[in-house]
Structures are given as C-alpha cells and as structure tokens.
Amino acid sequence: MDSAVARERALDAAERLFYGRGVQSVGMDDIRGASGVSLKRLYQLFPAKEELVVACLERRDVRWRQRLAAHVERQGDARERLLAVFDWLETWFGEADFRGCAWINVYGELGATSERVVARVRDHKQAFRDCLAGLVAGAGLDAALTGPLFLLAEGAMVTAGITGSTAPAAEARAAAEVLLRAG
Structure with missing residues (x-):
C-alpha cells in the first residue's frame, strides 16, 4: 500500500473513530485495526496522535x-x-x-x-x-x-x-x- 492510500485510510478511520467516540478514547491501535494500516506506517505518516x-x-x-x-x-x-x-x-x-x-x-x-x-x-x-x-x-x-x-x-x-x-x-x-x- 503506497503512502497516499495509507494516509487516506488512516484519516478515514481516525475521523470516523474520533467523531464517533472522542479523540481521547481512541488509541493508535484502534486506528490501525480500523484502517488496516500497520502501526509502523501510521507512525511514519503521523509521528504523534x-x-x-x-x-x-x-x-x-x-x-x-x-x-x-x-x-x-x-x-x-x-x-x-x-x-x-x-x-x-x-x-x-x-x-x-x-x-x-x-x-x-x-x-x-x-x-x-x-x-x-x-x-x-x-x-x-x-x-x-x-x-x-x-x-x-x-x-x-x-x-x-x-x-x-x-x-x-x-x-x-x-x-x-x-x-x-x-x-x-x-x-x-x-x-x-x-x-x-x-x-
């Protein structure tokens, strides 16, 4: 998965989770699970939550x-x-x-x-x-x-x-x- 696709998947998942549950209740592992983007790639794209x-x-x-x-x-x-x-x-x-x-x-x-x-x-x-x-x-x-x-x-x-x-x-x-x- 290239970086642009990974970024969009991460943003889609994060936005849905943050809006639905709140930012503080959502961890990077939740975003990994919902997006299918590995934690390593997530942190490459977004070094901090x-x-x-x-x-x-x-x-x-x-x-x-x-x-x-x-x-x-x-x-x-x-x-x-x-x-x-x-x-x-x-x-x-x-x-x-x-x-x-x-x-x-x-x-x-x-x-x-x-x-x-x-x-x-x-x-x-x-x-x-x-x-x-x-x-x-x-x-x-x-x-x-x-x-x-x-x-x-x-x-x-x-x-x-x-x-x-x-x-x-x-x-x-x-x-x-x-x-x-x-x-």
Whole structure:
C-alpha cells in the first residue's frame, strides 16, 4: 500500500473513530485495526496522535465548507442564501452519524492541551464566520448581523449535538428571519 492510500485510510478511520467516540478514547491501535494500516506506517505518516487529529480537522474542514457552499449557492436570492445556511444545518443534523460539531467536540477534549488543535478549531470557526459575513454583504445587509447569525448557527450546532434533534436548526432559522427583517 503506497503512502497516499495509507494516509487516506488512516484519516478515514481516525475521523470516523474520533467523531464517533472522542479523540481521547481512541488509541493508535484502534486506528490501525480500523484502517488496516500497520502501526509502523501510521507512525511514519503521523509521528504523534496530535498530528493525526490536526490532519483530520483540516480535511474535514475542506469537505464541510464545500458542502455548505454547494447548498447555499443553489439559492438565487441573496437573503435566501443566508437562510439556506440554516437549512443545510438541519440536513447535517439529521445525518445518522451526527454527533455535533467535530471542532467543538475536539476543542472540548484537547483545547487546554494542544495549541495546534486550538488553531485549527479557530481557523474553522473564523472561516465559517467569514462565509456568513460574505453572505450578509452579498445581501446588502448591515455587517453587524454577522455576529448574531454566527451565534445562532453555532448555538444550533451545540444544541443539536446534545439533544440529537434537528429542531435547533429550524429554531435558529426562524430567529435569523427575524434578524433579517429587522436588518
């Protein structure tokens, strides 16, 4: 198995295990078993578990933002694009394996001990906020709406992760509609 294939298998297994069980409860041996990549190769690719966590977050970030952007871009009206963010969240929350926001989860586990993980989490959240800022600007709305919309979405993520319900997305969307009417 070449390095690129081994890396992808390791990342697939690690992401699934970390998201499903938490980072600290998953050992490198678990990843070896789930990926079929030997421990020796795993440690060649990722000399420390932290490197594997960071790589998982970076890869997941790209996919997450691409999925969101694809959904939002299907909307013709600029204001509907903003609301489509919340519709997409509702779809995401309804996925069978949804366990909340991976970045919030990892931050809760490792935020006090890993500056690299904190940096990836902050980068992801800033990119999401920037996405919302772009949508707000594209709709010709006051930039001050970005913060409240970001907090509505983030709050919905946390609440959906805890409750296992898609309802927080619809509730956040309704609040966003109120904000947009006022803005």
